[in-house]
Amino acid sequence: MAYSDKVIDHYSNPRNIGTLDKSSKQVGTGLVGAPECGDVMRLQIEVDEVTGIIKDAKFKTFGCGSAIASSSLATEWLKGKSVDDALKIDNMDIVEELALPPVKIHCSVLAEDAIKSAINDYRVKNGLSPIEDNKKHY
Amino acid sequence: MLNLPIYLDNNATTPMDPRVLEAMLPYFIENFGNAASRNHAFGWKAEEAVDYAREQIASLINADSKEIIITSGATESNNLALKGVFEMYAEKGNHFITVETEHKAILDTCKHLEKLGAEVTYLQAAEDGLITVEQVAAAIKPNTVLVTVMYANNEIGVIQPIKEITALCKSKGILFHTDATQAVGKIKVDVIADGIDMMSFSGHKMYGPKGVGVLYVRRKNPRVKVTAQMDGGGHERGMRSGTLNVPSIVGLGKACELCRLEMDVDTARISKMRDRLEQELLVIEESYINGNTEHRLPHVSNMSFKYVEGEGLIMGVKNIAVSSGSACTSASLEPSYVLKALGLDDELAHSSLRFGLSRFTTDEEIDYAINHVKEAVNKLREMSPLWEMFKEGIDLKTIQWAEH
Numbered sequence: 001m002a003y004s005d006k007v008i009d010h011y012s013n014p015r016n017i018g019t020l021d022k023s024s025k026q027v028g029t030g031l032v033g034a035p036e037c038g039d040v041m042r043l044q045i046e047v048d049e050v051t052g053i054i055k056d057a058k059f060k061t062f063g064c065g066s067a068i069a070s071s072s073l074a075t076e077w078l079k080g081k082s083v084d085d086a087l088k089i090d091n092m093d094i095v096e097e098l099a100l101p102p103v104k105i106h107c108s109v110l111a112e113d114a115i116k117s118a119i120n121d122y123r124v125k126n127g128l129s130p131i132e133d134n135k136k137h138y
Numbered sequence: 139m140l141n142l143p144i145y146l147d148n149n150a151t152t153p154m155d156p157r158v159l160e161a162m163l164p165y166f167i168e169n170f171g172n173a174a175s176r177n178h179a180f181g182w183k184a185e186e187a188v189d190y191a192r193e194q195i196a197s198l199i200n201a202d203s204k205e206i207i208i209t210s211g212a213t214e215s216n217n218l219a220l221k222g223v224f225e226m227y228a229e230k231g232n233h234f235i236t237v238e239t240e241h242k243a244i245l246d247t248c249k250h251l252e253k254l255g256a257e258v259t260y261l262q263a264a265e266d267g268l269i270t271v272e273q274v275a276a277a278i279k280p281n282t283v284l285v286t287v288m289y290a291n292n293e294i295g296v297i298q299p300i301k302e303i304t305a306l307c308k309s310k311g312i313l314f315h316t317d318a319t320q321a322v323g324k325i326k327v328d329v330i331a332d333g334i335d336m337m338s339f340s341g342h343k344m345y346g347p348k349g350v351g352v353l354y355v356r357r358k359n360p361r362v363k364v365t366a367q368m369d370g371g372g373h374e375r376g377m378r379s380g381t382l383n384v385p386s387i388v389g390l391g392k393a394c395e396l397c398r399l400e401m402d403v404d405t406a407r408i409s410k411m412r413d414r415l416e417q418e419l420l421v422i423e424e425s426y427i428n429g430n431t432e433h434r435l436p437h438v439s440n441m442s443f444k445y446v447e448g449e450g451l452i453m454g455v456k457n458i459a460v461s462s463g464s465a466c467t468s469a470s471l472e473p474s475y476v477l478k479a480l481g482l483d484d485e486l487a488h489s490s491l492r493f494g495l496s497r498f499t500t501d502e503e504i505d506y507a508i509n510h511v512k513e514a515v516n517k518l519r520e521m522s523p524l525w526e527m528f529k530e531g532i533d534l535k536t537i538q539w540a541e542h
Contacts, residue, residue: 003453011450011453011454014521017520017521019526031523031540032540033539033540034539034540035483035524035534035539036539038447038448038449039447040523040524040539041523042523059521060521060522060523060526061521061522061523062445062446062447062450062522062523062524062525063447063449063450064447064449064450064453065449065450065453067447067450068450068521113540117540
């Protein structure tokens with residue numbers, strides 16, 4: 001399968017690989033996927049206590065090139081956004097940006113799930129209720 | 139100078155040997171005759187070339203040239219063997235025995251025959267990929283007509299105990315077929331000594347051309363017959379009609395001859411390189427060889443690198459051409475059914491690479507491949523959350539995964 005230049009770029013030079021302190025109250029961690037499905041993403045955000053802006057984002061991904069690129073791109077987009085704006089990131093934006101083929105759409109879905117899961121982890125840690133995800137993916 | 143990418147997918151197909159091409163060339167334009175034309179020199183020349191090739195093919199597997207049925211490849215040979223026996227021996231029974239790690243050309247043909255009323259037992263291979271003769275014995279019923287077990291597996295290269303199984307079949311009066319596509323030309327396959335009744339193989343896995351293969355059909359003790367699946371001019375002793383593909387048959391003959399003459403030298407050299415590749419890659423933490431290493435083809439290695447995903451790994455080793463039993467390559471999101479059948483953990487089955495060496499593989503290429511794979515695995519582990527968990531001592535089986 002031919003990968004888009006953007007997927008190859010993110011795969012070859014992934015942005016923001018790493019680990020944040022998951023015990024910190026300012027850090028939200030999302031771990032989605034399963035080893036038997038062939039992809040697992042861990043995405044973390046660090047939210048500024050005062051401004052509510054995501055000041056750092058890190059990821060680690062076990063998966064194909066498209067999964068790695070989707071999570072790498074997600075961390076790029078998350079940095080500098082408010083938590084509320086981060087919730088607006090849609091998997092189809094990732095599909096479009098990386099020119100993912102139909103068989104790889106699930107990678108973008110996983111990235112969106114990872115973002116929401118990280119945000120909910122952050123919300124729960126800070127006494128807020130988790131946001132229900134009613135979105136249906138096709 | 140190294141030419142990149144390096145081809146290490148020789149279980150998928152091999153390059154043709156230049157000597158094979160050379161042997162084929164006169165049979166396209168100069169000697170283009172139809173081997174079935176009995177009335178003129180053009181036909182005679184073609185027939186002579188085919189007869190000679192048939193001898194070359196037969197002598198590689200210790201068969202008689204009359205027992206060589208030329209087909210378009212091993213898939214057709216497998217179809218002809220199974221469907222042909224199902225029809226020809228319908229009165230005797232309808233039960234087949236095979237193994238769940240067979241090639242799809244066997245498994246899907248069995249599925250097809252099941253719809254037509256055949257009964258098929260799929261034996262389960264052990265963790266090392268092998269089955270035992272006891273398993274076959276236990277599966278035999280009064281209506282069993284055929285046992286079909288591949289000689290060597292295409293994904294992991296393990297060699298099944300063919301002689302023991304054929305001895306059992308013979309004692310019970312059951313026919314034995316083997317898909318020997320990966321074995322013929324690579325290791326010594328002798329239809330007499332091995333007791334094989336029918337055997338499929340193809341040209342392009344042994345440095346010959348694509349689109350040509352063989353079904354060996356025994357003529358004596360017992361005399362085996364299969365119902366033709368391609369009707370027409372009654373070529374190939376009535377078992378496979380169609381004008382003979384003379385240049386390809388000549389090429390296949392030459393390829394067989396080269397394998398027969400050079401097998402010992404090739405095998406010694408190739409297996410040494412394979413072993414070196416494997417030993418060097420086993421140095422990587424949490425790396426494993428899949429399948430039995432004692433009963434195995436000399437040119438194949440299937441390895442898993444835990445905590446990295448197969449397709450991501452394939453992308454990382456873009457300068458070597460290998461195959462992966464990975465999730466996404468097939469777009470079916472399923473890891474290799476062969477590796478799964480061996481009971482491998484999904485994360486191991488997902489991250490496997492199959493290396494297939496050939497007579498054209500060089501030491502320099504193996505050196506390159508070793509470093510290339512090591513770098514890719516290290517890089518992917520740096521970004522693998524599973525590797526990080528493993529390093530922290532977390533048992534992945536205790537985690538509640540959000541399956542999707």
